[in-house]
Amino acid sequence: MEVKRFTVPLDSSTSTTLTSLWGDIFGGGYDPLPGLYAGEEIHCNDDTIFACIEGSSIIGTLHMTISRKTPSLAGFGEVATLPEYRGRGIATSLLDVAIGCFESKDGRALFLGSGNPAAQRVYERVGFLRLQNSNIFARILSDMPADDFYSEYFEPCGAGEVLAGSPSERIDMIPLLAFPSPSPILDCNLNLFSTTYTHQPSCMGLYPKYESLRQRGGEFFALRNDKGRLVGLATAVMVDDACWMDGFTHPSFSDGLPTLLRAAMDWGTGKTVRYRTKFPVDDSFKQTVFSQLGFRPISADILEWCSEYFCAGR
Template sequence: MEKVFALPNGEELVASVLGPGEGRGTGAAQQETYSFLTRPFDPWMVPAEGGFLAEFLAGTHDPSLADTMLVGRIDGTVVGTAWHGTSRDLPEMGGYGFVFTEPEQRGKGIAQRLTELSIQGFWKVGGQVSYLGTVNPVAQHIYEKHGYRHYNGLTYRALRPGTDADTFDEEFFGRAGDGEVRNMRMGDIGAYTGLVMLLEPSEWIVRDYTEAMFYAPPAVQASGCLRPFFNSMTRHTAIEANAWKVLINDRGRMVASANLWAPGHAPVRANATMEFQAAPAYVDRAGAVIEAALEHAAAHDVRAVRACGVSDGRLAVLREAGFVEEVVQPAALDLGEGRADVTVMRRDLG
C-alpha cells in the first residue's frame, strides 16, 4: 500500500506500507533501505539489530512474526523509515523501531506520518499495546502525538484508545491458568518487551543483568527497549545450548521468561548465565520456566548456571529453583541514592 502526503513545504512524501510478506527480498529496493538504516559510514545500531533488519527486509525471519516496514520517499529517494513487529497468532503486543529520518530532511513531518500509519495499522489488527525506546526530546514529542506515553526509563508505550493506563498491567498480565512453557519466538518481540519493562514486582531491581536492565526508580530505570530482545535472540539462535523458554498463560500472553547463554568457546562453554522475569501474578510459576531452560542446557553439556539478584523476592525464586549463593559483590550497583549488593547464585547441573 502507498499513501501520499503533501508536506508543509510543498513536497510530496510517498509512504510505502509493506505488510507481512509484502515487498520483501534481497533486491535493490531492500538493499537501499538496509543501507539507509544501517548507515555504514555513520552506524547507530548494534550488530544484532542490523542482522535482524536484514532478515526482516528479506522476509526470512521465523514465521511467528508479523511485521510492517514503512519506507518514505521524496522524489524517489528514501528519506525516512519505520518498522513495527508483533505476533502473527496474537497481535496484541508490538514493538516499534528502526525509525530514522535523513538528517537533512528532518522537520518536515516525515517520522510523524510514518508513526501515524504504523500505530493506526496496529490498532486495526487488534493491537493492545506498542513499545518503543527513545531519548530524543523531538522524537518523544512526535510519538506523544500518536498516543505513546512515557512508561519506564527511555521506554514509551501506546495503549489502545480507551484503555485505562493505571490498571492495564495488572489486568493484562493477570492470572489465567498456570500457563504452559514453550520456546521464545521472533513474534514475541512485543510480549517480551512488555514483560521485562513491567513496573512490578517493583522490588526486583535486576531485570536483565546481562543487558544492564535494572529498575530502582527514580534514578535507575530501563536503559533499553527492543535492543535487549534482539541481543538475547541473537545469543539464543547462535548456540544450541542457549535456551530461551517462556510461560504462556491461558489467554496466550507471556507471563514469565528464562533465557540463558553460554559462550561458544570450548574452555568456558559449560558455564552459562541466566536471566529471568515474571509478572507479579506468576512469580510462583517462575520456577517452571527456569527448570525448562535448565533442562535444555543440561542436555547440551552446560554444567553450571549463574544468575544475579538483589531483592529478597528474586533471590527466593532462585533458591526455590535449586540455586545456592556463590558470592556477594558488595555495593556493586549504583542506585543513585545508594548502592546495593549483588548476590551471584549458582546451580550445578551435573
C-alpha cells in the same frame, strides 16, 4: 505526500535501499536485520515498512512489527526522515498512517523507544506516553490509561506453558520487561534490570539481547499464560564449566518462575553439573525460588552487592 507500504519479506533491492538509508541516518546505533527483512521471522511477526516517497526516492520510514501470537501488540522502529526533509510533518504522517493501520487490525498497544528529544516530541504529539523509568513510549489505543491496560493485559490466570524462546518474543517482551518488577535484577546473563530501580534505555533493542545470548551458545525460554501472553523469560548460557541461568516473571505469575527456571536447568543437563546465578542479597523472592531449586550461596562478593549461588549434583 505518498506513503507506500513494503511488507516483509522485502525484495533484495528494497532491503538494500532501506539498510543503506537507516545506516546513514542512525550510524552506529543501527543494527541491520537482513534475516528479518528476508522473511525469516514471518511466522512470528508481521512486519511492514511505511515509506514516504518523493519522486522515486524514499525520504522517510517507519517500521511496524505486529506480534502474530499477540496481535494486540506492536512495536515501531526505524522512524527516520532524511535530514533535508525534516520539519515538514513526514514522521508525523507516517506515525498517523501506521497507527491507523494497526487500529484497523484491532491493535491495542504500541511501543517504541527513543532517547532523541526531537523524536520524543513527535511521539508525544501523536499520543505516546513515556513508561516509568525508561525510554520506552507506549500508545494505548482507545485512550485507555497505560496502567489500566497493564492490569488487564497481565490479569492473573492460569500459567500456560514454557517454550523455547523465538522471535515471537520480539514485541511481547517489551511490556513484560518495562513492568516495574520488585526483583532488581531481571536477568544477570543479559544485564537486564527492573525499571523499579534502573532506567531502561532500550525498547526494540531488548529482543536482540536475547538473540545475542544464542550467538554466545546460550538459550532462552518463554513462559506464556493460558491466554497466550508472555509472562516470563529465562536464560541459560555456559560460561567456563558452569551453566549460568536466571529469569523472571510478571509478579502476577511468580508461581510459574520455578517451572520456567527448570527449563533453563534442563538445558544445562549433560553440559555441566554446576549451575550459577546471581542476585542482590536482599532479593528474598529469588533467594527462596533458587533455594527450592537446590542453589546454595558460595560467596558474597562476586559483585559488591550480589551473592553468587550454585547448585551441585545435577
